[in-house]
Amino acid sequence: GEEDEGLRNGVFRLARLVYAKGGKLWLPSGAISDQPLVLFRGVHLFGGPEAKEFHHRLWERVLLPLGMNHVVVQCERTKWDSTPIDPFEHPMSKDDLAAMFADYRKMGVEPTPLIQSFGHMEWFFAGGKRTELALNPKEPYAIDPQNPASKPALEALWNEVFDLLKPKSIHFGCDEVDMTGFSPHDPRRMTELWEKQMPILGGIAKQHGAQMMLWGDMALKKGEAPDATNSDRKEDAQR
Numbered sequence: 001g002e003e004d005e006g007l008r009n010g011v012f013r014l015a016r017l018v019y020a021k022g023g024k025l026w027l028p029s030g031a032i033s034d035q036p037l038v039l040f041r042g043v044h045l046f047g048g049p050e051a052k053e054f055h056h057r058l059w060e061r062v063l064l065p066l067g068m069n070h071v072v073v074q075c076e077r078t079k080w081d082s083t084p085i086d087p088f089e090h091p092m093s094k095d096d097l098a099a100m101f102a103d104y105r106k107m108g109v110e111p112t113p114l115i116q117s118f119g120h121m122e123w124f125f126a127g128g129k130r131t132e133l134a135l136n137p138k139e140p141y142a143i144d145p146q147n148p149a150s151k152p153a154l155e156a157l158w159n160e161v162f163d164l165l166k167p168k169s170i171h172f173g174c175d176e177v178d179m180t181g182f183s184p185h186d187p188r189r190m191t192e193l194w195e196k197q198m199p200i201l202g203g204i205a206k207q208h209g210a211q212m213m214l215w216g217d218m219a220l221k222k223g224e225a226p227d228a229t230n231s232d233r234k235e236d237a238q239r
Contacts, residue, residue, distance in 0.1 A: 005069060005108055010034070012065045042070030044114070047078060047092045052100045059107060069109055072171050072213070073100070076115040076123045082156040086127045094164055101165050112169045112213060113161055117154055118142060118197050119177030135193070139181035145197035158204045167210060172201045175215035176230060187232040191239050194218065 001007025013034060018025050043063060045055060051073075059068070079091045104111040116123065125131050125140035133150050134140035143150050158170070174197075178190045205212035217228035221237040231237035 006035075008064075008108060009067050012067070016065065036067060040070055041068045042072060042112075043068060044072045044074065047073055047075040047097060047100075049090055049092055049096075051092060052096045052103070055100060056103055059104075059109065064107065064109075070112070071104060071109055072112045072114050073097075074114040074116075074173075080157060080160055082160045083124065083130075083153070085123060085129070089123060089126055098164050101167075110168065111165075112171050113165055113167050114171035114173060114213075115157065115161065116173035117158075117201055118145075118172065118174045118194075119179065120173055120175065134181070136181035141180040142177055142182075142193075143197075145193055145200060151200050154200065155204060158208070162208045162210075169211035169213055170205060170208075171213040173215060174201075175217050175228070177218055178230075185232075187236050190218075191236040195239065 001010045013032065014027070017027055019028075020026070045051070045058075055071075055073075059071075075092065075097055077085065077089050077091045078097050079085075079093055085091055101111045101113075119142040121134075121143050122141060124143065125134055130153070131137045131140045133143050133147055133153060135142045135144040143154070145151075161167070161170070177194070178185070182190065201214075202212055215228070217230040219231060219237050220229040221231045221234045222229045224237070
């Protein structure tokens with residue numbers, strides 16, 4: 001192996017070749033040359049009260065032997081001080097989340113926190129909290145980038161994330177933003193809201209020197225990919 005990751009993957013490949021015969025363990029003879037086609041080999045997993053132990057077992061038994069090296073952990077349902085949520089949301093403790101990120105780094109896996117920061121924010125509004133920041137308070141699902149109070153609310157949350165986890169990259173979600181609470185359906189309005197929200201999120205990433213990640217479905221027109229293409233018009237997807 002040319003580096004720690006390559007050496008570790010080589011050991012896993014070697015272990016997978018072992019077979020039993022005549023009451024002994026055997027290895028076949030021969031040579032294997034193996035290298036990844038892509039540098040980012042990641043999975044998307046969720047946090048929760050039992051996530052720390054489950055994640056460790058999953059990586060130790062399945063994902064590390066398969067050569068994975070990155071995880072995007074969806075962790076909005078955590079006991080954040082800046083954005084408290086109710087116990088019925090089954091939040092993860094901050095200590096457990098930090099310990100899980102430390103465990104990933106010890107395994108040689110780069111963890112990225114994902115917190116939905118545009119649509120899919122039912123967690124943010126659960127129990128009737130902060131609905132004044134919703135685009136549609138009657139169906140609180142997406143945060144309103146036009147409301148001046150939305151920006152400091154998201155900044156406070158992500159400041160806490162950086163203090164706790166020290167991530168190199170962060171994931172804002174941003175998939176299926178107009179799935180709920182947008183009636184009538186208006187692609188032009190969605191694009192205008194997107195253009196207001198992206199600089200806010202980009203500013204958060206830049207402030208902390210982190211790479212910004214998000215799901216790509218809203219920037220793909222139907223027909224441009226087999227799945228996850230949620231922009232109605234090509235010009236909106238391009239904008």
